[in-house]
Amino acid sequence: MSALAVIPSPTQGVWELGPFPIRAYALCIIAGIVAACWIAEKRWVARGGRPGEVLDIAVWAVPFGILGGRLYHVVTTPQPYFGEGGDPLRAFAIWEGGLGIWGAIALGGVGAWIACRRRGIPLPAFGDAIAPGLLVAQAIGRLGNWFNNELYGGPTDLPWALRIHEWDGGRAVIGADGQPVVLGTFHPTFLYELLWNLAAAAVVVWADRRFRLSHGRAFALYVALYCAGRLWIELLRIDPANTFFGIRLNVFTAVVVGLLAVAYLVWQRGRPREVIHPEDREAGGAAGRDDDDTPVRAGDPADEVPTSADAPAARRAGDRSHDTPGTA
Structure with a gap:
């Protein structure tokens, strides 16, 4: 294969700044968090949040999410830490890579629930606001796997094949000729998932506007789409993983979680979108709650609250109307 007909991989993922290592993986995770917060802030304020x-x-x-992601990784891949020749202390070395998105979302959701509870914010409504941002964050985070030359698929000679180096301690191994050792060219599953996540984020935004998803249904759509993509991408990967009946554990996780998300979408179908009214909430979230413990009113026809000056009129309109123009 021509050297030009492949996607190159970095030969270094760690840079020393004096005594401090700067890791590309960590920078990608941080960049993803920043992007998710920025997108969620825009969507949350548009829904009436503060x-x-x-x-x-x-x-x-x-x-909570970082802890959950690491716990999932360690529990489902215990051999490097507790197997023969493993080092248990490396279970705490998050900077080396190894975060399971399933655990990150699950325990991150617990942290979000605690914070929402303290502020009187309905968790499903907040989940709908943050859903596309999470997909963008996951896409950015996959660049960290590219820097680490990890999580690739089977060998291929396709034009978009990914060159992978033999890797050790954040850098490519250097051969006797002074050049990085190349293991071969493989399916760039990091890129497949990156592109899938960005496309799924666009679908969630479109569906949320088109069908006015509510009560956590935009978040459920995010989960269902991510699981669908992760399912086929996981089947391409050849990195070591625990299996059941010869199938990777994450394949089972994607199927189960994806089906639960689809069931939630169907179960909540037709419910009107929550409208967040900050003035209905007091510190600690005690005021303005309905029977579901959520300080919201349903049925506002406005998809956004464009400006603070327009907010009172939009709220008055919402209090008069309970029509939902479209459901899915």
């Missing part, structure tokens, strides 16, 4: 609430919730959700 500016700055997304960051307040992120203070809880992000640490």
Whole structure:
């Protein structure tokens, strides 16, 4: 294969800044978090939430999410840490890579629930606001796997094949000729998932506007789309993984979680979108709650609250109308 007919991989993923290592994987994770918060802030304020609430919730959700992602990775891939020749202390070395998105979303959701509860914010409505941002964050995070020369698929000679180096300690191994050792060319599953996530984010935004998704249904759509993509991408990967009946564990996870998300979409079909009214909430979230413990009113026909000056009129219109122009 021509050297030009492949996607190159970095030969270094760690740079030393004095005594401090700068890791590309960590930078990609941070960039993804920033992007998710920015997108969620725009969508949350457009729904009537207060500016700055997304960051307040992120203070809880992000640490919980990182912990959950690491726990899932360690539990489902215990051999490097607790197997023969493993090092248990490496289970804490998050900077080396190894975060399971399933655990990150699950425990991150717990952190978000705690923060939302403290502020009187309905978690499903917040989940709908943040859903596309999470997909964009995951897409950016996959660039960290590219820097680490990891999570690739089977060998291929397609024009978009990915060149992979033999890797050790954040850098490519250098051969006797002074050049990085190349293992071969493989399916760039990091790129497949990156592109899938960006496309899924666009679908969630479109469906949310078109069908006025509510009660966590935009978030459920995000989960269903991600699981669908992760299913076929996982089947391409050849990195070591625990299996059941010869099938990778993450394949089972994608199927089960995806089906649960689809079931939730159907179950909540037809419910009107929540409208967030900040003045209905007091510190601690005690005021303005309905029977579902959510301080919202349903049925506002406006998809956005364009400006603070227009907000009162939009709210008055919402209080008079309970029509939902489209459901899915």
